[in-house]
Amino acid sequence: MRINHIMQFTEHHRYYIFRDFSLSSLHYKMLSLIYQPMIGAFAISMYQQLYHGIAEDRCGYSSLEPHRKLFLGLGLEMNEKSRRYVIDQASKLEAVGLLSTSRLGVPEQADVVYEYELIQPLSPAEFFTNMHLSMLLRDKVGKYAVIALREAFGSSEPDELAQAQLEKENISVPFYELFKLNPQSFDTELEQALNEVAPTRQSQARTELASAGIPYGELIIRFPRNSVNRAYVERLRQDTEGLAQINYVAYKYNLSIVNLCRLLDEDGVFTESGEVNMEELQMRANQLYRQDKKREGERQRTLSHTALHTGGSASEDADEPDEEFEVREQDYLPVPNQLMDRCDIQQYNMLMRNEPHTRFLKRYFPGAVPDWVDQIFERIDLNYRLAPPVINVLIHYVLGESDSARVTKTFIDAVASNMLMKGIDTFEKAVGYVREQGQMEQQKERRKEPGGGYERGARSGTRGGNSRGGTSRKPSIPIVSEGSPAGSVSADELEELRRLARKLDGQS
Numbered sequence: 001m002r003i004n005h006i007m008q009f010t011e012h013h014r015y016y017i018f019r020d021f022s023l024s025s026l027h028y029k030m031l032s033l034i035y036q037p038m039i040g041a042f043a044i045s046m047y048q049q050l051y052h053g054i055a056e057d058r059c060g061y062s063s064l065e066p067h068r069k070l071f072l073g074l075g076l077e078m079n080e081k082s083r084r085y086v087i088d089q090a091s092k093l094e095a096v097g098l099l100s101t102s103r104l105g106v107p108e109q110a111d112v113v114y115e116y117e118l119i120q121p122l123s124p125a126e127f128f129t130n131m132h133l134s135m136l137l138r139d140k141v142g143k144y145a146v147i148a149l150r151e152a153f154g155s156s157e158p159d160e161l162a163q164a165q166l167e168k169e170n171i172s173v174p175f176y177e178l179f180k181l182n183p184q185s186f187d188t189e190l191e192q193a194l195n196e197v198a199p200t201r202q203s204q205a206r207t208e209l210a211s212a213g214i215p216y217g218e219l220i221i222r223f224p225r226n227s228v229n230r231a232y233v234e235r236l237r238q239d240t241e242g243l244a245q246i247n248y249v250a251y252k253y254n255l256s257i258v259n260l261c262r263l264l265d266e267d268g269v270f271t272e273s274g275e276v277n278m279e280e281l282q283m284r285a286n287q288l289y290r291q292d293k294k295r296e297g298e299r300q301r302t303l304s305h306t307a308l309h310t311g312g313s314a315s316e317d318a319d320e321p322d323e324e325f326e327v328r329e330q331d332y333l334p335v336p337n338q339l340m341d342r343c344d345i346q347q348y349n350m351l352m353r354n355e356p357h358t359r360f361l362k363r364y365f366p367g368a369v370p371d372w373v374d375q376i377f378e379r380i381d382l383n384y385r386l387a388p389p390v391i392n393v394l395i396h397y398v399l400g401e402s403d404s405a406r407v408t409k410t411f412i413d414a415v416a417s418n419m420l421m422k423g424i425d426t427f428e429k430a431v432g433y434v435r436e437q438g439q440m441e442q443q444k445e446r447r448k449e450p451g452g453g454y455e456r457g458a459r460s461g462t463r464g465g466n467s468r469g470g471t472s473r474k475p476s477i478p479i480v481s482e483g484s485p486a487g488s489v490s491a492d493e494l495e496e497l498r499r500l501a502r503k504l505d506g507q508s
Contacts, residue, residue, distance in 0.1 A: 013111070014064045015065060015067055017062040018116070035096060046090070046172070120364075224265060245276055252358060286382065394416060398412055
């Protein structure tokens with residue numbers, strides 16, 4: 001929970017709870033044995049306090065209540081120390097994926113309302129396949145305790161089935177083999193009525209995008225009230241996907257909330273229907289990003305010539321969002337030498353799969369990225385429209401290898417054009433492309449070595465005219481050897497040859 005000022009979170013501010021699930025006995029066991037050692041007993045008590053804010057046999061929204069009720073239910077006093085303690089416990093719940101907190105701004109009033117969306121605990125199989133949660137639990141209780149907990153949540157397969165090699169056949173009956181629906185009797189009025197009376201929000205697929213973490217409440221508070229685009233920004237409260245796209249642009253180009261509001265206030269950022277024009281927003285965000293980068297470079301150069309320069313540069317944002325996409329082991333690319341001491345192979349591939357190219361590119365340089373390198377990858381992103389993971393693989397292929405001849409505009413543009421022509425649009429395809437190029441380069445190096453394919457072909461072409469290694473440019477002329485046996489000549493032919501010889505002697 002990010003609170004800039006402690007007075008923004010008091011016992012007088014109202015809140016409500018939303019959940020669309022119900023806890024089972026397995027979930028309670030996960031909370032007690034798995035989550036509680038990681039984040040503490042008080043955080044789990046706060047989670048259960050919020051959970052029981054809605055009836056056990058219901059799901060949806062709770063009523064609006066002041067935070068005083070939550071504080072009293074947790075046995076806390078109404079002071080600044082209790083507020084900070086609740087903020088810390090909520091942050092722990094958010095970090096392990098049990099809670100999502102939002103702050104909503106009411107346009108007619110200066111007050112804000114807090115939303116606590118509870119998230120269902122992971123199942124044992126999902127939890128232990130999540131590496132960063134498993135490693136956190138290992139740091140808290142130890143490796144052997146984690147192994148024992150994993151065994152405590154599963155029942156082993158019977159030995160009779162485990163040792164036997166049996167063929168599995170799916171004999172389940174699908175829906176449309178047993179039930180027949182009449183397509184003519186589809187009732188649109190019933191569907192509309194069910195959506196209107198539904199107590200919970202519509203389930204939407206979460207956008208798998210990195211986010212700057214700017215909530216709608218912070219955005220609408222700082223947005224000008226007399227702006228033409230004010231109505232479009234207010235619609236973002238219900239448009240979760242549009243807000244996620246805006247947060248991704250802010251995360252990608254390091255935009256502050258003030259700069260983001262300034263961009264959203266410009267003409268052309270929203271379409272006539274009120275949707276976000278992502279192309280225009282990214283173009284303007286890129287221009288602002290380049291201007292800030294140029295000013296930052298000038299500022300650093302100025303400080304380097306003064307005595308005030310301490311040698312420390314602004315640190316990167318530490319609060320990067322969790323990666324959304326996993327990388328299979330067969331798709332791992334090796335860690336370059338310049339990053340070997342900073343991350344392992346799994347972390348490197350996760351960064352390459354999920355980070356925007358603007359952030360991934362900075363990891364290869366100890367200071368600022370050269371302008372021409374930044375410009376060419378921005379052109380590949382905005383003009384060629386390559387996917388962000390593909391651009392990161394291209395960066396690995398160009399900068400990660402120990403070959404300085406690759407770091408040229410011509411080579412980078414040629415590789416990007418080749419990827420575009422081959423339709424490489426996913427991380428897996430880009431990894432396959434890099435591996436194929438590596439194999440081709442190794443074959444070329446082997447042929448250039450002494451005794452390689454080129455020299456053997458040249459030698460065989462020199463020795464034998466029309467050999468397999470190559471064809472000779474000289475015509476094939478038959479040569480008569482001295483030791484070859486002469487053919488037999490008849491008496492008439494011999495007499496004719498003598499006559500021609502005497503005739504030639506007479507002419508001479």
